């Protein structure tokens with residue numbers, strides 16, 4: 072997949088931007104707070120329909136404006152062109168596919184794929200369980216509309232169940248049959264999610280452990296463990312997982328009625344990473360944590376390639392200044408030639424440009440850009 076053209080209108084600090092003839096390797100160069108990450112964010116928005124930085128879409132609209140527009144023209148390996156657009160209003164957004172307004176976001180999401188590398192990736196290892204769940208959900212949603220749909224159903228039903236449990240505790244309702252209905256719905260969507268997460272983690276581990284082994288000069292064996300209230304023997308099919316979840320819900324009925332809130336479910340899932348048998352989050356060095364996050368991101372690319380038969384667009388946000396030479400070289404060398412990359416940096420000296428294709432340099436200054444080749 073390749074982004075050929077990008078247009079921004081009143082997006083973040085870009086009043087108006089239009090750039091054509093994007094290259095395979097594009098370096099966004101500029102001081103801090105000039106709009107480099109905003110540029111990547113716009114591309115990311117076209118892949119997933121939401122930002123990696125904020126859940127409040129209104130922040131994407133340039134201050135003082137009413138709406139923002141992001142538009143990108145992409146080519147795919149089939150050589151077919153696709154034009155994706157997103158109009159962001161204060162209360163909602165409209166997605167366009169080849170200029171046609173889409174009734175459902177799910178028809179827009181995942182048309183093109185991106186993988187973003189940023190210093191925050193360390194949080195996949197170091198951060199909260201909620202961060203890791205969010206990471207898993209984003210990754211799975213980008214490759215499976217069904218997953219995204221089941222996740223929405225689960226979240227909506229969970230909210231209903233919590234409201235209902237609260238009503239029951241306050242004596243405003245007492246219909247346990249309705250609670251059964253909600254539990255059934257939750258188990259059905261939750262079972263699918265647990266099964267999909269487990270499957271995805273298995274695939275992630277398969278390729279991440281191989282990449283990690285090579286990244287660490289064959290010293291470190293990486294394992295990824297899915298931590299869920301659904302036990303591993305019930306994860307062979309969505310139906311088995313749903314049955315297991317239903318049993319779990321039933322076992323917690325008394326406590327849930329007493330506390331007026333759902334106490335079990337896939338909203339507590341987590342991941343843990345082990346290197347040579349030791350938990351990385353607790354005992355790993357900073358360098359090991361960084362290596363694990365790089366291995367995970369690189370395997371995301373592999374998974375997308377397997378499913379889409381095409382490489383995603385890579386967005387590398389300020390990561391080179393933090394990487395030592397050997398990790399940097401490993402990273403760049405592992406990207407194949409045909410992959411399109413956008414790299415942000417404050418200093419071109421942070422990047423060893425001798426090991427990449429001649430890049431297009433996009434100088435970013437206060438929401439305005441100018442382009443040039445590597446030699447000026």
Ligand SMILES: Nc1ncnc2c1ncn2[C@@H]1O[C@H](COP(=O)(O)OP(=O)(O)O)[C@@H](O)[C@H]1O
Nearest residue numbers: 083084103104105106107108109130132133134
């Ligand atoms: N909605 C917005 N309207 C106007 N400016 C914005 C908006 N959101 C962010 N900015 C500005 O964008 C700049 C940050 O851009 P960013 O891409 O994160 O910088 P960097 O080049 O360091 O990656 C800041 O100057 C910030 O004030």
Ligand SMILES: [Mg+2]
Nearest residue numbers: 107108389415
């Ligand atoms: Mg930035």
